[in-house]
Amino acid sequence: KAGVTQTPRYLIKTRGQQVTLSCSPISGHRSVSWYQQTPGQGLQFLFEYFSETQRNKGNFPGRFSGRQFSNSRSEMNVSTLELGDSALYLCASSLVVSLGGSYNEQFFGPGTRLTVL
Amino acid sequence: AQTVTQSQPEMSVQEAETVTLSCTYDTSESNYYLFWYKQPPSRQMILVIRQEAYKQQNATENRFSVNFQKAAKSFSLKISDSQLGDTAMYFCAFMKHLLDSGGSNYKLTFGKGTLLTVNP
Numbered sequence: 001k002a003g004v005t006q007t008p009r010y011l012i013k014t015r016g017q018q019v020t021l022s023c024s025p026i027s028g029h030r031s032v033s034w035y036q037q038t039p040g041q042g043l044q045f046l047f048e049y050f051s052e053t054q055r056n057k058g059n060f061p062g063r064f065s066g067r068q069f070s071n072s073r074s075e076m077n078v079s080t081l082e083l084g085d086s087a088l089y090l091c092a093s094s095l096v097v098s099l100g101g102s103y104n105e106q107f108f109g110p111g112t113r114l115t116v117l
Numbered sequence: 118a119q120t121v122t123q124s125q126p127e128m129s130v131q132e133a134e135t136v137t138l139s140c141t142y143d144t145s146e147s148n149y150y151l152f153w154y155k156q157p158p159s160r161q162m163i164l165v166i167r168q169e170a171y172k173q174q175n176a177t178e179n180r181f182s183v184n185f186q187k188a189a190k191s192f193s194l195k196i197s198d199s200q201l202g203d204t205a206m207y208f209c210a211f212m213k214h215l216l217d218s219g220g221s222n223y224k225l226t227f228g229k230g231t232l233l234t235v236n237p
Contacts, residue, residue: 031223033223033224033225035225035227042227042228042229042230043208043225043227043230044227045224045225045226048223048224055223056223056224058224088160090162092162092223092225094223105164105167106164106223106225108154108161108162108163109161110159110160110161111160111161
């Protein structure tokens, strides 16, 4: 079974531009989460989607947004890029269990390295 | 809100030796999961081991084991017989129990990580 894929793997943008990153979860996985990884702040949760709905959101400005499609693929968008948005953006997918079920592992993709100049 | 602290930014160990990575956390939850993730230089984050807070028995996965002290809110990772391939950044992470969040919480709270280098 193919793992989580993220495209593109590397991206260079300039301040003020916007960017869209894509994540394709493992087949059958319906939850997709996004994380930002920087040397200073470490790994921080951005948001999580399930059934095309955002269920959880981290403490990031409104410039960061996302969406999920009916096939569970997800995109995140960052508008008006700032230098501080330079980071590795990780996507993770997971099966979703019904209430009372056990934990399902989150599988991470390789990440998209975004550099803002 | 939960916090996860890893007090050792970097560690090194000789091949075949044992090393312990420390992690402490703070939460008011009684049910939760704790994890150790490994991120090798290739950047793919991999789950190493998982502990459910209601289980007193420490989790073990081959050469990896944890020392879970719930009262002390401590969750350390022991790597036995260290191998060169263990060289990576190791992250301790916390997740609220799914049942306590209505089955909808998939948010991981990570520590800042410990860079482990295994030397030949």
